[in-house]
Amino acid sequence: MSAGSGGRAAFSHKTAEIAVAALLLLLGAIAIFDSARLGFAWGEDGPQPGYFPFYVALIICVSSLVNLVRALVAGPGKSKTFVEIGQLKLVLAVLVPTAIYAALIGWVGIYVASVLFVGFFMRWLGKYPWWKVLAVSAGNSVVFFLIFEIWFVIPLPKGPIEALLGLN
Amino acid sequence: MDEIQSLLHGFAVALSFKNFALMFVGVILGVIIGVLPGLGGANGVAILLPLTFAMAQTPGGTTSAIILLSCIYWGALFGGAITSILFNIPGEPWSVATTFDGYPLGQKGRAGEALTAAFTSSFVGALVAVVVITFLSPIVARFALAFGPPEFFAVYLLTFCAFVGTSKEPVFKTLASMMLGFALASVGSDPVTGTLRLTFGSTHMLAGFDFLIAVIGLFGIGEILLTLEEGLAFKGASAKINFRVVLETWRRLPTYWKTSMRSSAVGCFMGIVPGGATPASFMSYGVARRFSKDGEKFGTGQLEGVVAPETAAHAAGTSALLPMLTLGVPGSPTAAVLLGGLLIWGLQPGPLLFVEQKDFVWGLIASMYLGNIAGLIVVLTCVPLFAAILRIPFSVIAPIIMVVCAIGAYTVHNAIFDVWMMVVFGVTGYVFKKLSYPLAPMVLAIVLGDRAESSFRQAMLVSQGELNVFFSNALVGSMTALSLFLLLWPIVSAAIAWVRGKRSG
Numbered sequence: 001m002s003a004g005s006g007g008r009a010a011f012s013h014k015t016a017e018i019a020v021a022a023l024l025l026l027l028g029a030i031a032i033f034d035s036a037r038l039g040f041a042w043g044e045d046g047p048q049p050g051y052f053p054f055y056v057a058l059i060i061c062v063s064s065l066v067n068l069v070r071a072l073v074a075g076p077g078k079s080k081t082f083v084e085i086g087q088l089k090l091v092l093a094v095l096v097p098t099a100i101y102a103a104l105i106g107w108v109g110i111y112v113a114s115v116l117f118v119g120f121f122m123r124w125l126g127k128y129p130w131w132k133v134l135a136v137s138a139g140n141s142v143v144f145f146l147i148f149e150i151w152f153v154i155p156l157p158k159g160p161i162e163a164l165l166g167l168n
Numbered sequence: 169m170d171e172i173q174s175l176l177h178g179f180a181v182a183l184s185f186k187n188f189a190l191m192f193v194g195v196i197l198g199v200i201i202g203v204l205p206g207l208g209g210a211n212g213v214a215i216l217l218p219l220t221f222a223m224a225q226t227p228g229g230t231t232s233a234i235i236l237l238s239c240i241y242w243g244a245l246f247g248g249a250i251t252s253i254l255f256n257i258p259g260e261p262w263s264v265a266t267t268f269d270g271y272p273l274g275q276k277g278r279a280g281e282a283l284t285a286a287f288t289s290s291f292v293g294a295l296v297a298v299v300v301i302t303f304l305s306p307i308v309a310r311f312a313l314a315f316g317p318p319e320f321f322a323v324y325l326l327t328f329c330a331f332v333g334t335s336k337e338p339v340f341k342t343l344a345s346m347m348l349g350f351a352l353a354s355v356g357s358d359p360v361t362g363t364l365r366l367t368f369g370s371t372h373m374l375a376g377f378d379f380l381i382a383v384i385g386l387f388g389i390g391e392i393l394l395t396l397e398e399g400l401a402f403k404g405a406s407a408k409i410n411f412r413v414v415l416e417t418w419r420r421l422p423t424y425w426k427t428s429m430r431s432s433a434v435g436c437f438m439g440i441v442p443g444g445a446t447p448a449s450f451m452s453y454g455v456a457r458r459f460s461k462d463g464e465k466f467g468t469g470q471l472e473g474v475v476a477p478e479t480a481a482h483a484a485g486t487s488a489l490l491p492m493l494t495l496g497v498p499g500s501p502t503a504a505v506l507l508g509g510l511l512i513w514g515l516q517p518g519p520l521l522f523v524e525q526k527d528f529v530w531g532l533i534a535s536m537y538l539g540n541i542a543g544l545i546v547v548l549t550c551v552p553l554f555a556a557i558l559r560i561p562f563s564v565i566a567p568i569i570m571v572v573c574a575i576g577a578y579t580v581h582n583a584i585f586d587v588w589m590m591v592v593f594g595v596t597g598y599v600f601k602k603l604s605y606p607l608a609p610m611v612l613a614i615v616l617g618d619r620a621e622s623s624f625r626q627a628m629l630v631s632q633g634e635l636n637v638f639f640s641n642a643l644v645g646s647m648t649a650l651s652l653f654l655l656l657w658p659i660v661s662a663a664i665a666w667v668r669g670k671r672s673g
Contacts, residue, residue: 024344031351034366042633049363052621056350063344087397094396098570102587118567126563140568152219
């Protein structure tokens, strides 16, 4: 972790610990609920379908409770920074476009989405001139198209633009 | 010596022109994967796995496919050292310990020596592990032929309890992460009765979570997010290895033979027992520091401090394939991905593999010898080329890696939902890594969850619900007992520490 930058903390380590432990506790509870619906007792022919997930979820809940209590008890003096604001901005600057990218794949296909994604990255974070942005982002998709569709014959999701070009 | 004969036969299989070419392709791809941030052995192999589907359908193709994938793995193991020594960025978790002495050496202008030492000791570690695999795995496999469901469950239990007992992370975090993996594995249809579980009416969840998606997200996207925090620029020493430096380093290396042997032993042990390459490298670095006469100089650029972790990491990474092949229980996430590959190609890993698929097994083992020689040649000659990859600006390489991960996630099941899941797993990996929730037990739980559950329930059907079936004979009993001991070890060691603290205080 870059200790030298000395930015302000976006979250403390403690907050993050508590949030994760609580989330896992919730997930465990949901799983317990569904296992109880299926039955977690011993049937006539061994354990019922819910048996295994029930105990697994129970251990999740117990461990998360311990983690939660530990995080809550930990004094503020020990509290470290989980992520600094500057770091969080960088992480989100990648994460948000990635999420949008994943959503775009379904609409316009993976090749067009990748051109947009790589292009956005290079232009916004790398500040490259447009011609370089275009060359790399389009070139990247063309190379992947050749590798997957032509060489390995593995079809990847395609959208309306490929249909227009007759590449489907 | 049956093994020698089988091995010679394996060399005949592995030495076809096609397989030999695949070995070099695999190693080169692997090193590139190892050098790039966010791509590593586990997710690199996971992404490239779908490309082998077609290859595996041709006659003898499964052998070629496993040779390609395992060589990618060897390459990734080699590649991690390059970034550690030149850039102080461990390309792989198991090369973190290599940065301690490798990077200072690079800063002193001795990068060539450090790299040569790292590659050579990786090679030595791998070689020791392959020899162990050659002679030990037929024995283990023969032994395991007699295994029934209780024995298999005991092996799974041992695997997971070993994570709890040997983990450096807090015990309850290890448990939470592992059980989350088991819960994810149980989503979908119940392996025994087919009842739908934990799907909540969603059609996307019917098939359950594929661990390949988890691996790509957790290790790929998560790793990139972590790397981002460090900033966007890489600054590093320049890399040149000339032949004279190589020879000089090779002349000095034999003086570290003791460190080498110790590290190989630590590595093999940690690889077979599911500890994995990363703890092995740290442990071996610590052991070497304690036993070396230059121990206090460790961390300032000692060649020995590069030899120790690299030997152990490679030995552990290689020997992790032994339980995968003989028992169907992988010792590391990458071994788990390879196991997934075997299943997809229609091979059942486990003791029967050694009886029914002799060509495949021995071809693979022979290719381990050859692949590591190929790896050593490739890395020694092409370091400047691989180092140049890291000079590609992050704002160009990062989105391309993301695209590669997305394509990899999509091709597993041709499902766009998987790409979304990959992003979710990516965030999980990032947060878990920062809060020191270990990822390896979670991945192995996703892989083995269904089979651990089936073997448990089959054992229960046989014994009509009596738990004492897990103590019914010496073999299964000792494995169960050892598992319970490992599971309780954190409590025992905490109690010992407490008693000691009381006495001294």
